Amino acid sequence: MIKDTSKQSWLANLPWVPVRAAMFDYAMTLAQVPARKFYWDAKIFTETIKEVFDYYGFDTILTAADIYNHEVEALGAKLVYSDNAMPTIDSREPLVKEPKDLLMLKTPDFYHDGRLPYSLDCTKLRAQYFGVYSGIFCGAISLAVGLRSYPLLIRDMRKQPSFAHELLTFVVDEVLVPFAKVQKEYCKVPRTVGADAWASVPNLSVKDLKEWAVPYNQRLRTKAKEFGIDAVTVSGEYCEERPDQFNAEVMKGCLDVQVDSMGAPTLSLIQGRWHEYPLEPVREYTAKYREQGTEVRVTAGVYARLLRDGPISEIVKTIKRFINTFARDHELTIHLANIPFDTPPDHVHAAVAAVHTFGRKPIADNLDEIEFKPPKRESFQEWRKIKGI
């Protein structure tokens, strides 16, 4: 049976709020798989993720490896490779150093160039192993940063905007639209999702996001739709590192960017310090949709550094607060955001158990009445032995 994540119906039928994770270096380290296999061999990557997924009992998964690297690497950018970490773009030597360099770039061969075949196979295997029929790509702004570097792209936006538009047009028309088409044809996915961390506050202001991210996200959606694939980009995360500087108006501007980019009230509260921000302004924002009877999806993230540093009580409190605020009248998913490689397993077990305990449907009126004790679990290696792996 095809599980269409665009509708998320199977997730909605779970007896609890679903919990998912992005856990690349984390899974690789826990399972002791070399980076040069994990980030090159789609089967090893997917099977490793699946083992760790089963160990923790996640409900769904974000299985896309070094999302920001595949297109830029295939276009010819320099990456740095490591024995124990995901590849990373060498921003010291951008591929497009001068505007004329853009003329040298051409649409990649998605079946052969760089690790794009690995990316495509990961998408295919994701469907096979997890029932998640969704592709992945690097969002337009982030890909432009990967090609040009952040300081140069910012300079282009301010001082030679016509070139910035040329670059973003190339990124969408010559890379992302054909990539979406290939994902549709090869991976048989009805939908593909773009990660776009560079297109977030404070990397860009809301004004910048509306001027530079939204139009290209919409252009991609429109063009990809012609090939029968829904290509949406998650731009506009609110990532203020200083909770005392939380600005509800700026945050709501970010949510506008998300809605305009996704084409629906599908909100991503993943990257920022949401364990410290007030959540009521998000409810204020979604009120207009709820009043209209429009379903609002919220993915609420447990901040990576909180997951690593703990304490468990704070992780559990954060999850409980997300559930208490959103789970009764939003379609909520809890996301463990890019779990750092050195996160204690107890923290992850506690997070999953907290979601399944406090998020059991129907959501209790008073979550404080629910008793919760973090589970004591065997180690991953012991679990593998028990399972005969």
Add this chain to the structure above:
Amino acid sequence: MSPDTLSEIQKAVLQGEDDSALNLIRQALAASISPLAIINEAIVPGIMEAGYLWNKGIYFLPEVVLSAETFREAMGLLAPLISPHEVKTAGKIVIGAVAGDVHTLGKRIVVTMLQAAGYEVVDLGEDVPNTTFINRVREYQPDILGLGSYMTTTNRAMEEIIRNLEANGLRSQVKVLIGGASTSQEYASKIGADAWGRDAVDAVAKARHLIRNKSK
């Protein structure tokens, strides 16, 4: 030369208008305004105001980056015109992104802000081997060693460098300030760093605090 020239230079640095800043600086030099006066009364106040506006949530990262780039270009023009005895430093800082980490953006801004605050900064660059940090600490005898790591997997190097400082008998001579997207105060405490800089402006405040309390 208009008395407003310095304030125009300051404004150009604040707004990240590098071409305009460099033209105005050349005009000021031609009008015999000293390079040091241009730095102290225009360039530094410009970048400091950018930091202030960032702290207030008025400036976003693009404005800070453009202002920092303008500061660097302005200093590139003016620094060779100043004799070393004219410069009083607030302290010496050796800084670099650790092995395996090639991210440049955050460190560039931190270096700029530290220089603007009067620190002598030795920038070792990116992907710096652990042994290089130890050797440079021995060579330059800085007040602070700044370590940047932007990926959790490269954080390990910071912990190792602190251990190596101890093993080489250098730990008591230098304060360690860490920063980068994958770091936190909790992590800094865990690995035995002396301070954590949340961002460039915070790093300057922490550096000031560390040097003030160094002898304590």
